[in-house]
Amino acid sequence: MEFRLTDEQYMVRESAEAFLADVSSTEQVRKAMLQASSYDPDVWQRLCNELYLQAITIPEEYGGLGMSYVYLAIVLEQMGRKLFCSPFLATTAFATNAVLLTASDEQKQQLLPAIAEGQTATLAWVGPQAARLSGTWDAAAITATWQATDTGYVLNGELSYVLDGDTAELLIIAAREAGSTGTEGISLFALPATTDGVMATWTPTMDQTRRQAKIKLSAVQVESNQCLGQAGQAWPKLKKTLALAKVALAAEQLGVASESLDLAVEYTLEREQFGRAIASYQAIKHKAADMKLKTEVARSAVYYAACIASEELDPQGDAVLASELEEAAAMAKGYCSDTVFYNAGSALQMFGGVGFTAEYDIQLYFKRAKASELYLGNGAAQRELIAAMLLDSENA
16 A cells, blocks of 8 residues: 555645645635635635536546545645535545446446536435434434335435525435334435435524535425336445545645644744744744644555555556555544544634634634534544444454
8 A cells, every 4th residue: 555645646735735825815705605606616616527426436437536545635625724605525526436436337328428528416414313323423313215106216304404405406314114113115216406305504603614414305206217226225335435434534634734733833933032933932832743644644554544445436546445445544533533623723722812803814724614513424433433333343
């Protein structure tokens, strides 16, 4: 396993960095936060047309670039640094992976080329009580239901915490067969957001740079070919999808943590107390050193997990045990969740009272840090998951 970026990967990082510097400045982020869609559609089209990053992990036979998951992690790290407002994470790390892992070849031929051309998509799977039902958001969090009909299925229920759910054009919906429990009876359905009976509502959250929504399904009729894979057998694939999403989110958290450190260092070099820059004080140096150490350890965890994820998605690659991917994903998400909140919180302290004001960007990074820490389970939840996997392996 290679832990150094290749020349091509450096080129992708530089291209993403240059593009984001042009379209995701402080002023542009604040403007996007206030838009009805919470992102600039013109910028999204530029991303899709100029860099084609939305298709980065889609295989070439479906119109994508066919790159490894490491490339996606590289791009998301840069997006985290700039707090890029877009449906990129929801589309690439959630919806695309769900289709890649679950759908038949015929369904992939129908769905993936549209995503590769810029269609926005998301995955909706947890019910309103997810946070209380499970700290790691497992199968018990799925509460929407499906029932078979003569022509297909009918869906009912509510789904919460859906990233970009009120603006996505394609919805991948997780629901369980009525009356089923646990991991049994879970299916994934692909349907246009305009389907009759689907109502998506924006849910205001602390993090204005990333939109979440609630989706209500009221007797939604779907055809049999809209069920991805075999009905009632989707949980193992959905579980892998969520592990891949954790890796992607951890990569973005790494970017947020890195930029929080850079902002703090820059500010402490400028701010003076008692005739000298506060960066010269030992307490500040120690805090910055701790932040740097955590960032570099987080980077190792992210790219190790991204390498494992690349093998999982590569049809020609070596087989990856589900537990190996889930363990690497939990390690990356757990450590990065702790790191991003530590770095953003420490940076806020370094800024002092002005850090809490709307005029300074660090408060935006702090909000993103807290929101992403909790999404898909915080550090404590990931460590509990790893402990459970280790216990299962010992008892096997």
